[in-house]
Amino acid sequence: MYVKRDKYRHVINISRIVINDGTGNLDIVAFGKTREELLNYILSYYPMIKEGDYVEVKGKISVYNGKYEIILNDIEDFKLIEKRNFERDIYLxxxxxxxxxxxxxxxxxxxxxxxxxxxxxxxxxxxxxxxxxxxxxxxxxxxxxxxxxx
Ligand SMILES: [Zn+2]
Incomplete structure (x- = not known):
């Protein structure tokens, strides 16, 4: 997961989420309102959802610039199923x-x-x-x- 932080390290945006299903990498893509809801969902966990956590994603698979991506239609299509990374979130x-x-x-x-x-x-x-x-x-x-x- 690649995130943008403000000067106090609070996550304000997500630039890229990549999931691996064991066969390869897939980028998770969400647009508009779903994108905002996805950010809020990820931040709603404490510590927030991060690398190593298990998620379930439903969506349409497509290929963009030679890379596989999965397009979320709805925030319900993205779910945390198991928290594995309990690394603290550090803020200033x-x-x-x-x-x-x-x-x-x-x-x-x-x-x-x-x-x-x-x-x-x-x-x-x-x-x-x-x-x-x-x-x-x-x-x-x-x-x-x-x-x-x-
Ligand atoms: Zn000193």
């Missing part, structure tokens, strides 16, 4: 927290007094809900913040 905080980083950097900070943290430009700062979230997103704790115990 829209209000400042004590755990922050530059969106272009690799280190996160936990102290407001950190000299490295203070150098970050406000418009580039992202705020995490937890240190665990920062780590899962690939950030490492800044040495200064680590040593100053905050």
């Amino acid at each position: 905080s829209s209000t400042p927290t004590n755990i922050y980083a530059s969106k272009y950097g690799k280190k996160y900070h936990t102290s407001k007094n950190c000299p490295y943290g203070k150098r970050l430009k406000e418009e580039n700062i992202i705020y995490f809900y937890s240190e665990d979230d920062a780590k899962v997103l690939g950030y490492e704790k800044c040495k200064w913040c680590e040593e100053h115990g905050e």
Whole structure:
């Protein structure tokens, strides 16, 4: 599943869903209202439907640009049958927290007094809900913040 996220990592659109039935890959295609309903359906699960989950899809198969796709007529034609991927959905905080980083950097900070943290430009700062979230997103704790115990 390929998704578009806003700056707080909330999923706002789905660019592509590919399913595999054991024989090959099929793109799931939905238009208009069904497309919106499909996005809402996927987001209605917590954690949201993602790679590895088992779904049942009914629709018309067609070939587009040499690839197989299945066209959904109705949201009822797409159903989650078994949740397999329980990976957490990670979002960023829209209000400042004590755990922050530059969106272009690799280190996160936990102290407001950190000299490295203070150098970050406000418009580039992202705020995490937890240190665990920062780590899962690939950030490492800044040495200064680590040593100053905050
Ligand atoms: Zn720091």
